[in-house]
Amino acid sequence: MAHCNMYDKVLEVLRQPTADRKDFEINSVLPWFRKKSDLFSKLKTGFLVDIIKCCSLETRERDDILIKQGDRGDCFYICLSGKVTIYINYANKEEKQQRATDDADGEEDTKIVTQHPKKVTDRSKLGTFVITLGAGATFGEVALITEDSVRTASIVCDEHTDVIVIDRNLYNRSVKYVLEKEFEEKTNFIKSNPFFQNWAPKYKKQLAMAFETIKFPYESAIIKQGNHVDAIYFILRGEVKMVVDTTMHHVQYPKLCPHEDAALDTHNGTSPGSPSIHRRVMSGESTGSDSPNLSIYRRKIGKKPLVDVCYLGVNECIGDTEVLLEMPTFFHSAICTQETEVLMLETKHYERLLVKRNPQAITAMTDSLELKLQHRINEKVLLSQLLYHKTKEINDEVRRQSQARRVDHKKHPKAHIGSDAFIPTTGPLVDMYGPGTVFHRIRQREHSKQAKLKKDRSYNATVYSSAHSDDGSDSVYDGDGYLIDTDIHHCAKKAI
Secondary structure, eight states, X not given: OHHHHHHHHHHHHHTSOGGGOOHHHHHHHHHHHHHHOHHHHHSOHHHHHHHHHHOEEEEEOTTBEEEOTTSBOSEEEEEEESOEXXXXXXXXXXXXXXXXXXXXXXXXXXXXXXXXXXXXXXXXXXXXXXXXXXTTOEESOHHHHSSSOBOOSEEEESSSEEEEEEEHHHHHHHTHHHHHHHHHHHHHHHHHOTTTTTSOHHHHHHHHHHOEEEEEOTXXXXXXXXXXXXXXXXXXXXXXXXXXXXXXXXXXXXXXXHHHHHHHHHHTTOOTTSOXXXXXXXXXXXXXXXXXXXXXXXXXXXXXXOEEEEEEOTTOEESHHHXXXXXXXXXXXXXXXXOEEEEEEEHHHHXXXXXXXXXXXXXXXXXXXXXXXXXXXXXXXXXXXXXXXXXXXXXXXXXXXXXXXXXXXXHOTGXXXXXXXXXXXXXXXXXXXXXXXXXXXXXXXXXXXXXXXXXXXXXXXXXXXXXXXXXXXXEEEOTTSOEEXXXXXXXXXXXX
């Protein structure tokens, strides 16, 4: 109830004209804004007060288009309540961006932004679903950060939604530094990371948009063993300790560790045919009266001895093992040994940008994972050995297929020539289709034509050189069959 009253107070402040918003009213809602959005929590108080005082409030309904891909943008949005969905049309992206870039007049820009329909009837025409955002999310800032100011996606409301609008002037004096610094940090990370640095520019930009920056305090857990795998993390700064509770692996991955259950049960005096003590304990199963063995094992397992696996630093990856090997839950925990900042990439973005559009990055990550697991094999963590062998099998199969393709290509080179063979990997040194090069090619063709014609004339002159004129003087014919008089005196007389 208190939350509803506070939100009503926020709306009451924002619905007033900017000149009528009092400082004491703004100060009373500052804590709510800081909790609502990560962006607001990073801003100094003076900048946040300026935003609340000068921003505008908009209320939209379901299927309203907030942003249309390809338009020019002069503002960005922060969602206060409701939900919005982001769509990207990959097919028409370049064409729309070029159209928006060609419109240099500022007045035309405003018309472009408002020319798209207010509501959308068929969302499939907007492109591929990317993500749904809720209260506290910011969107539309990429158009203000980039030089061309082109909208890179379409954003549609899913329900009744309240958003605040921050125009370019307010953005420049309040949040520009924070957002540009964060975006630049993501971009620099992508450029320097060997998994992403060779991507096409448009996918690099989309990856930067998909990354979410998160800070974790000392001794906090970035991931917890047994939790559902929903993201992969890259360390920007700080240090993380990877720890494992080996007793949980038999419940997490019964198909990977069936023999370990049997070994543990034999050690605890349970017959092979009876249900696993370990699985009964970890699943919380109870039969009313525990057997002595089960009670003892329950007390043992309650201590949860942790095994230190390794320490990870800057540019290292957390959760790559689980994501690459498609494991349902995290097989270890990541504990911060100092304040740590990471870039989080959710699995849905991993599927969209890596699996579907840049599979070569997955191959590189799997190769790297094999080396990591090889050095992290621990006798106390039997699962690490199994994961290493599984990763090695995957990489060996990829290498075998690659080798087979190379051998087949050598045997049948013409069968493998496609359009890619005519596309240079690094681009031509000279633009093959520019105005200057077109003129050069035309001139080269003319030179070739003239050289051929000259050669033909020389040949004809040789053929007719044996012919003589009627007056007995030697005559020579040119390449076109015309008589050439070789008598020097006769030629001189003609010249006079």
